[in-house]
Amino acid sequence: MICGTLKQIDAGSGSVVGVNNQNEVFILINNVFTKVFTSLKHFSVGPAGQFGVDTANNIFKVRGGSLVQIAGLLKQVDAGGDQNTAGVNMHDNIYCLNMDANNKLPSSSVPWVQLQGKLKYYSCGPYSCWGVNSNDQIYIKKGVSGNACSGTGNFVNIPGLLTMIEVATDGSVFGVNAQGALFQRTGITRSNPAGTNWISMVACPKGHKHVSFDLGLLWVVCVDGSIRKFTVIRQEHINLTAGHQAAFVRRPISVFRTDAAVGPRRLVFDVLNRRRSSSSVGLSDHSDWLFSYCHLLVRKGISSYAGAERTCYLAVSCRASVWFGFSGQLWTQTLLM
Numbered sequence: 001m002i003c004g005t006l007k008q009i010d011a012g013s014g015s016v017v018g019v020n021n022q023n024e025v026f027i028l029i030n031n032v033f034t035k036v037f038t039s040l041k042h043f044s045v046g047p048a049g050q051f052g053v054d055t056a057n058n059i060f061k062v063r064g065g066s067l068v069q070i071a072g073l074l075k076q077v078d079a080g081g082d083q084n085t086a087g088v089n090m091h092d093n094i095y096c097l098n099m100d101a102n103n104k105l106p107s108s109s110v111p112w113v114q115l116q117g118k119l120k121y122y123s124c125g126p127y128s129c130w131g132v133n134s135n136d137q138i139y140i141k142k143g144v145s146g147n148a149c150s151g152t153g154n155f156v157n158i159p160g161l162l163t164m165i166e167v168a169t170d171g172s173v174f175g176v177n178a179q180g181a182l183f184q185r186t187g188i189t190r191s192n193p194a195g196t197n198w199i200s201m202v203a204c205p206k207g208h209k210h211v212s213f214d215l216g217l218l219w220v221v222c223v224d225g226s227i228r229k230f231t232v233i234r235q236e237h238i239n240l241t242a243g244h245q246a247a248f249v250r251r252p253i254s255v256f257r258t259d260a261a262v263g264p265r266r267l268v269f270d271v272l273n274r275r276r277s278s279s280s281v282g283l284s285d286h287s288d289w290l291f292s293y294c295h296l297l298v299r300k301g302i303s304s305y306a307g308a309e310r311t312c313y314l315a316v317s318c319r320a321s322v323w324f325g326f327s328g329q330l331w332t333q334t335l336l337m
Contacts, residue, residue, distance in 0.1 A: 004033045005225030011214035012046030012080050012169055019043050021225070025052060033227075037067060046080035046169060048102050053077050057090055061105050071110040080169055081124035082146040092118040092134060096149035115141070117155050124149070125167035128193040136161040136178060140194050158185075160198050168213040180207025180223050203228050 119131035143152030187196030204222030
């Protein structure tokens with residue numbers, strides 16, 4: 001868990017920023033959120049730079065460490081595209097700014113491009129943009145690139161309902177619904193930017209408010225404003241013997257994690273254990289093996305793409321639970337407790 005409270009968070013290009021209920025803007029420096037600006041209700045960071053909007057919907061871009069106002073009005077802005085900027089205004093009209101124009105900011109005129117449709121929240125990645133409308137319906141705009149921020153074709157509806165949605169700089173998509181449930185879109189690739197399914201995740205026991213993802217780290221704001229982060233690692237699975245069932249038992253594992261700021265801290269992992277057998281599967285005590293397995297996956301490489309399979313998540317700096325479930329294959333996921 002990260003100290004502090006926020007209402008909105010954004011991660012991109014290796015930076016993490018957020019806004020609290022007092023509309024103060026923070027940037028994560030050495031694992032501590034440090035206040036940098038005031039009076040902005042939404043702030044975004046990514047390949048396009050750092051952008052924010054205030055309570056009057058004025059738009060600002062960070063230049064030389066200071067906020068510089070640019071022409072236009074938006075209630076929400078996103079800097080996660082391929083150096084192109086996007087957002088929605090108070091009437092849910094959708095706008096974007098191509099890379100060449102963005103890189104010339106500030107300028108006397110800003111050639112915002114208006115897209116057809118109405119959305120209340122809009123976020124872009126390297127090859128697609130996703131948004132949700134006032135009814136929480138989800139839409140994707142495909143074929144987006146740096147100097148083609150309007151994409152190709154019409155918006156396409158994606159099954160599901162979300163109140164906010166974020167696209168990472170690698171194309172990953174996460175969102176939160178009206179009930180505070182957290183979801184990830186699986187199966188996303190450049191050739192299939194819409195992905196295949198939604199899978200639910202639990203980071204906050206009482207519900208989620210906002211989410212963002214960058215460089216393998218998932219940043220979540222809980223309904224109480226607390227901030228949590230995950231390390232998301234590439235899906236891995238092991239085939240189980242056909243026709244066999246598994247029984248699970250919990251056993252605590254204690255490990256030490258060193259934090260330069262506070263010294264060693266103890267993390268307790270409640271691990272679900274599994275054992276394979278040629279004839280049956282019963283209770284086991286392989287927590288150490290399972291813990292090592294997750295760390296092996298970390299060393300093999302970080303990725304957000306889960307495809308049609310499940311994903312293994314490893315919690316960072318928080319109490320966690322690692323568990324197994326399967327339907328023909330073995331998979332793991334960690335949940336913050």
